[in-house]
Amino acid sequence: GSIDDENKCSNIGCMGRKLGPKVMGRSLESTVPEEIYRILDQHYDKDELKGKSDIPETLKEFMTEMNKGGYDAKTFAIKLREMVTFMERTTRMAQIQKYKYRHVALNSIPRQLHCLDLRLANEHANNAAARLWLPSDELIPALVDNSYFHFVLATDNVLAASVVAKSLVYHSLQPQKVVLHIITDRMTYYPMQAWFSLHPLSPAIIEVMALQNFDRFTKKEAHVLEAMEKDQTVRSRYRGGSSAIIANTYEKPNVIAAKLKVLIPKYISVTNHIRIHLPEVKVIAIGS
Template sequence: MFSEVLLQEAHPEPHTLEREREAVIFHVEVPLCCHSLQTPNYTLPNRRTSCGGKAKHTPNFISPSLRHVTVLPGKGLKEFIKVKVAASRRLSYRMLFYSLLFFTFLLRFVFVMTAVDNIDGENKCSSIGCLGKKFGPKILGRSLESNVPEVIYGILDQPLRKDELEGRSDIPQTLEEFMIQLKEVGYDAKTFAIKLREMVTLMEQRTREAKIQEYLYRHVASSSIPKQLHCLSLRLANEHTNNAAARLQLPSAELVPALVDNNYFHFVLASDNVLAASVVATSLVRNSLRPQKVVLHIITDRKTYYPMQAWFSLHPLSPAIIEVKALHHFDWFTKGKVPVLEAMEKDQNVRSQFRGGSSAIVTNATEKPKVVAAKLQALSPKYNSVMNHIRIHLPELFSSLSKVVFLDDDIVVQTDLSPLWDIDMNGKVNGAVETCTGEDKYVMSKKLKSYLNFSHPLISKNFDPNECAWAYGMNIFDLDAWRKTNISSTYHYWVEQNIKSDLSLWQLGTLPPGLIAFHGHVHTIDPFWHMLGLGYQENTGFADAESAGVIHFNGRAKPWLDIAFPHLRPLWTKYIDFSDYFIKSCHIRAL
């Protein structure tokens, strides 16, 4: 019996290249018990025979180019095979698992690639052909690569003029129409991109036009006086003329000393809206724990004075003390030049030419809807109202008072406000709620850059754009501390600078110059005392608003307008007596 030796060349000679990697089998006769092999170049180690004798050497030459020598014994071959088979079986199971895993991913990959090719319009090619298109000729014989993204992106990046879409009837109007055409016609990638661009562009144009129309209508609605409120003013003015009870002195003579007594809680309200002022006054007194200590100073203009006096004469809020005065009743206001009136006159002239008016703003096809809305809002008459500017002169108007709480006429008081007098202002002038932090990221995200134009060097070099802003509407003013500062003169200086720069420092409102004038003089109070945004944030929850101390309908959607948010309006209308004669006669309803 003989052993079989398998020899394989490791480095074939040049003249045997055609036999590269071939295996050569030599049969070497050796004794069964002897497994040593010795060559001039390679020597297999001697091993003892089973009988204890030493094996003889067989001087067979093995080429140095041979790299493997395998000796397979004749006897024990079965045992050798058993060991190999057991090891191979373990390897086979492992290889089977990895093979199945590989083919699973391969099949998923093939499915995705063929699906993309079908979208590309190459639905006539086989799966293998479509894969060849992806991977090139070396693998599957196709060299054309997919250009779906390039085709679509290239077309979508091309500008589309508005006049290109005018009068076109073949453009899908809705997504449903687009899908029907896509299924019936079977667009290729290029046509798909063209149709998609046309449809989306057309929808964007229509959406923009609709939003601008909405903002224009809201601007008109918020700038106009509802006929019901106009009716109320006329009826009250007539009542003031014909009814002596509507011409009472407010307050009565015995209560006049309380107007300058700092032991009372003094509130100031500036308004030319009788109904709005009545809601503020009623909510303030009704929710006060000590209404006998409440003094409300109502400031109005000349034309609204008689209706305002008639209303509060006929609707007293005892035991609270109500004072109604027109601006021309203040000695300070009638002496010499009043900076606020001069600024208003100049401001009105500039705003009348601002951006060419509302028509020019709306017809500008390049502006975004929100920019158009902001420019329209800048034209609102309320921003040129003396009622908005009068608060900057509180120290002069109430020279005997030490502290007041100023209220806007679009707020509702829902709690007792007397604890505001216990707040330590730490020498600051203005107690206000900051508007840069809070759960509502839309309302409570206001910083100086939200109001001031930091692209103007006069603003950028003097202020920090990321500094937190605060709100008007419900403010505690320490008048004694105010009189020690130059806040009022700073306010008028910056208003003048804005007018000279053609409203380029800021566009609207009295808050921007207030943010500048009170810079460094603001004491932050708890947000509970002033919840904002009920006039422009429709997502404000009723429960959240109901739990606030003071709610503010700042924005266009005032609660006395038809454009008010229906779910928030009851928080305001609950303080109106709809059975009142004047309310009923002017058809003022809760809606």
């Protein structure tokens, strides 16, 4: 049937008056709404919008086009479905792009930071001054002396550790009483040791430790390691990484965001959990 049938409706306002009672739950003699609902309920091919340049991108554009008149119910329904589908896809893509860029920002290692670790590792291997035992032998008793102010910094980021340590010592009223215990992972231990060997923060005392130095930090004693091992199994399910997750056109954006989060290293970094096992000291935790 035509929108202009019977009462000769020639614009969207007239048609709205015809459709209004049906939308409000009252009966309507015209079959126009049923035809519209039937078309809107049809299965939509994901490629149906390809190549179309006349799809209204906003409600204002849609209303302007409809007010020109001359559209039957089928054309109206098709145009409406195209507009709504276009807006849904645009919104979905914007959400996914937001999650994608956040994932890249959290997951990426700046080239300068990566190169710094490599240079420090090389310095550790070739320069005896970069392999100093921290702290020196005469300062070891201070590590367990409760008259000092003890801080723990758990991180695998050398540059961040340097900034926090320098700020802590600089702003301390008694820097000579500060003991900073730096805990890092196996890969960052040598670069971290090299940095603080070459850049001491006297009179503060700096200790650099790797996780493997903790005898009790095993799966038997630290259940977080067991949980992280299970998490690795979950991560292995997402073959193809972030690209494959984003390419899924059927997942909701919030589901895609959750899957991307699983791939971010900081959520499975041991240094983000070591503070759990140090309840009696002040802890400064820096993410991966």
